[in-house]
Amino acid sequence: MRYTMANNDTHDAHDHNDHHEHGPDCGHEHGEITEADEQPRALLIGYGDIASRLAPMLIDIGFAVTGIRRRPNDANENDGIQVRAGDVSQAGTWAKLMQEPWDLIVVTLTPTEYSAEGYHQGYVVPMQHLVQQLPVESDTLVLYVSSTSVYGQRNGEWVDESSTTEPSLATGEQLLVAENTLRDGLLAKKAHVAIVRAAGIYGPGRERMYRAIQEGTYTITPVWHNRIHADDLAGALEHLALQHFMGATLDEVYIACEDEPLFGEDYVRHVAAQIGLDAAEVIAKAPKSNDVGARGNKRLSNKRLRESGWQLLSD
Structure with a gap:
């Protein structure tokens, strides 16, 4: 398909975290996609928090958007977004979906349970089905959201996309298997795929760590x-x-991460200040440990994404 840029403008900042409040629009350069014959179609697999934020952005640049989730409800469908029920761990779901033409597939999954088996069923199995069902030499772009837990570094070193992936957790191992399944399978089919490894996601509905600091x-x-x-x-x-x-x-x-990681007490100090607490008092009373923990200790670089023109909204 052929696409053109219909217009180019900048719109205001989206609310980008739960301790920096902003308006409802997203601050980044964008244009509108138009296609010679028909409106481009986006399929959002795992229509949850991230996909529901992405959907209006895609509509804004010209896409027709369909979301797939296990149990849709009326609240999921708004502003022209079609939401369907579907279990993407089942081959039949993908067989039906791939009968339709999709220009863009965005995969934002959650595990069935927080265990190695839950991650296998929630990430690896759906990607096996996608690879099997997507036509050879498809023009579809697949964007897959993974996690930076595929990196197991523990000594505070800087990590980028070329760094070694040796997960320290069994769940991270399954995420890496899912990545490799998708990337190798789609590249073999001469399809388009990009994997986005997200750092720890925060925002409305994701306040567990902030509550712990507050308490x-x-x-x-x-x-x-x-x-x-x-x-x-x-x-x-x-x-x-x-x-x-x-x-x-x-x-x-x-x-995908913010520009600067925060170390230990600096992170707690930052969050405490944002939620109106006395940072010094919070730090003085907080329990402390020298244990790095299973998640490791690394500093993530977003240089590649930044150099592509992506604009972060956080300060």
């Missing part, structure tokens, strides 16, 4: 914290889709 139960450890707001992650997906359909060649992997 004095959060343990301060000597590790780096790498975060991204849910709106910034959705904006990164929109940005990559737009880049692709305007003719840019995407890299296979991108890290």
